[in-house]
Amino acid sequence: MKKFILFITLFGYLFIQSFGKNPDKDIVILYTNDVHCAIDNDETTIGYPGLVSYRDEIVKKGKYVALVDAGDHVQGAAIGSISKGDYIIDIMNEVNYDAVVPGNHEFDYGMEQFLHFTETLDTGYISCNFRDLKTGKLVLKPYKIKEYGDVKVAFIGIATPESITKSVPGYFMDSNNKYIYDFDGDEEGVQFYALIQQAINDAKNEGADFIVGVGHLGESADITPAWSAQSVVANTSGIDVFIDGHSHQVQEGLKQKNLDGKEILITQSGSQFKYIGKVTISTKGKISTELIDRSKVSSANKNLQDFINAIKNKFENALKEVLNHVSFRLNINDENGSRIIRKQETNLSNLVSDAILNESKKYADNVDFSFVNGGNIRTFIDPGDITVGNIRDVLPFNNELCIIEVSGQTILDALELSSSKYPSDFGGFLHPSGLTYAINPDIETSVVTDEKNIFTSVSGDRRIHSVLVNGKAIDPKKKYTVTGDNYFLIQGGDGYVFNDATIIIKNFGLPSDVVGEYIKKLSEEEMNKYKEPQGRIVFSNVTIIDDNKLNKEGESGANSLIINTKLSIIIFMATLIFYCIM
Known part of the structure; x- marks a missing residue:
């Protein structure tokens, strides 16, 4: 009998050690991702005050509660850009997060500012793959273990390797343009998965009973496949549930088999506090996921809202200045509310690119055209007064504008990269003023990038055609003067190389500031020119004949066959209308 009891005791001990313990009451993990400065509680947004109130309700029910953020919180609206993220960190400290992973936009104010965040955020950041190449060591702790009763939960932080191109590449380099920081994101993902697996193993060796992956990786088609949340789960073992961000998807519970064939839930709560993510580890060890929408958050924490209002009062009077009035929506979405600005032209992208081109001419003669990347334009403007705050919300980044001189061939290569993700979204999708172009979506992209998603070449047929600069065919050998954000024209953002x-x-x-100055000067008639997109970017397999353009053999003459006369007339008329109204 004694031997039997000893056997049962030993078996139980080994079972617990092998499979972990279950909590004595539910562990509820509330999470946020891609908040992008949506701080307030209002009719459609939960905000931090709503999050705190909802958390307090769960605590009152006698459950354990953890609070986690999966990145992209300091950028997205005026409160972020004005303070370079400091106000958001202050608010998050009041909320009292337990674990936070950096998103790519946490680096938007420069590496010095991000390292400042790591000191001022009370809970600190975690990432098992953000590395200082000078020392070879991780910059942040790879994980954090929290105890709930006698159960330990490890939160493994994973930052996206896309941070380098989706923030500013120069921020990860030294003065000699040599990378001194990296995210260990090899092209096939082998090293990436190995480092994540090492963090999982280390956490288990420290006694973790449950492993929660917290990543800023994404699940959508426009995410680098080897670095997606699905790929991480599929190529590792030991993660019990995966909290994600980056792709702004509303994903209550995507099932993905891990390396051992076990189905793991991947969850993401969209963006801008439309939902709170909720993961529950039950007393039986079962894991479930849920998304909490605004209707389920019945109150907002008054003390936190007062704290936020005190911060906003410091700068909001300046943001209320009215610049102009618009009678229609300046849009980044289609009629169904789906974001399209990262893959096609909108009236707001026309206005922004026109403003940059117009204002640049104060600083340099003969600027030929401008570009603005779709990812730089973050929200729409509703009909009514246009305020300084509206413009700050539309263009929250603090990267300055520049003017460069570059060859026509480099522009053609840049446009190939711009169109390479279509029909998927790409933050680097280029919107022009002073230039028009066509994309042939029937041709598969032949753009080649390196392991960091930096452009290297075009290896085959080109999608881009009918490129006109101020109505004339682009000359690959000619130098053009171009203006736009130094993020992509100089610093290599979105993988561009000039x-x-x-x-x-x-x-x-x-x-x-530049767009605000331009909008101030627009008359009602000039503003009304932006009611609809102006046909600067078209999708067609038809090339406009231009006798001045050189064909592939270098001979002068018509280099393309009109396949569809009606389509070519549409493209020509759209271009003509655009230049008449400019």
Whole structure:
């Protein structure tokens, strides 16, 4: 009998050690991702005050509660850009998070500012793959273990390797343009998965009973496949549930088999506090996921809302200045509310690119055209007064505008990269003023990038055609003067490379300031020109004949066959209308 009892005791001990313990009461993990400065509680947004109130209700029910953020919180609206993220960190400290992973936009104010965040955020950041290449060591702790009763839960932090191109590549380099920081994101993901697996194993060796992956990785088609949440789960073992961000998806519970064939839930709560994510580890060890919408959050924490209001009062009077009036929506979405600005033209992208081109001419003669990347334009403007705050919300980044001189061939290569993700979204999708172009979606992209998603070449047929600069066919050998955000024209953002560029002016203003000045000057008639997109980017397999353009053999003459006369007329008329109204 004694031997039997001893056997049962030993078996139980080994079972617990092998499979972990279950909590004595439910562990509820509330999470946020891609908040992007949506701080307030209002009719459609939960905000931090709603989150705190909902958390307090769960605590009152006698459950354990953890609070986690999966990145992209300091950027997205004026409160972030004005304070370079500091106000958001202050608010998050009041909320009292337990674990936070950096998103790519946490680096938007520069590496020095991000390292400042790591000191001022009370809970700190975690990431098992953000590395200082000078020392070879991780910059942050790879995970954090929290105890709930006698159960230990490890939160493994995973930052996206896309941070380098989806923030500013220069922020991860030294003065000699050599990378000194990296996210261990090899092209096939082998090293990436191995480092994550090592963090999982280390956490288990420290006694973790449950492993929660907290990543800023994404699940959608436009995410680098090897670095997606699905790929991480599929190529590792030991993660019990995966909290994600980055792709702004409303994902209550996507099932993905791990390396051992076990189905793991991946969950993500959209963006801008439309939902709170909820993961529950029950007393039986069962894991479930849920998304909490605004209707289920009945109150907002008054003390936190007062704290937020005190911060907003410091700068909101300046943001209320009225610049102009608009009678229609300046849009980034289609009629169904789906975001399209990262893959096609909108009236707001026309306005922003026109503003940048117009204002750049104060600083340099003969600027030929401008570009603005779709990812830089973050929200729409509703009909009514346009305020300084509206423009700050549309263009919250603090990267300055520049003017460069570059060859036509480099522009053609850049446009190939711009169109390479279509029909998926791409934050680097280029919106022009002074230039028009067509994309042939029937041709598969042949753009080649390196392991960091930086452009290297075009290996085959090109999607881009019918490129006109101020109504004339682009000359690959000619130098053009171009203005736009130094994020992609100089610093390599979104993977762009302008190797033959000569910098004329490195910084001449913030996009939000420049666009604000332009909007101030617009008459009602001039504003009304932006009611609809102006046909600067078209999708067609038809090339406009232009006798001045060189064909592939270098001979002068018509280099393309009109396949569809009606479509070519549409493209021509759209271009003509655009230049008449400019």
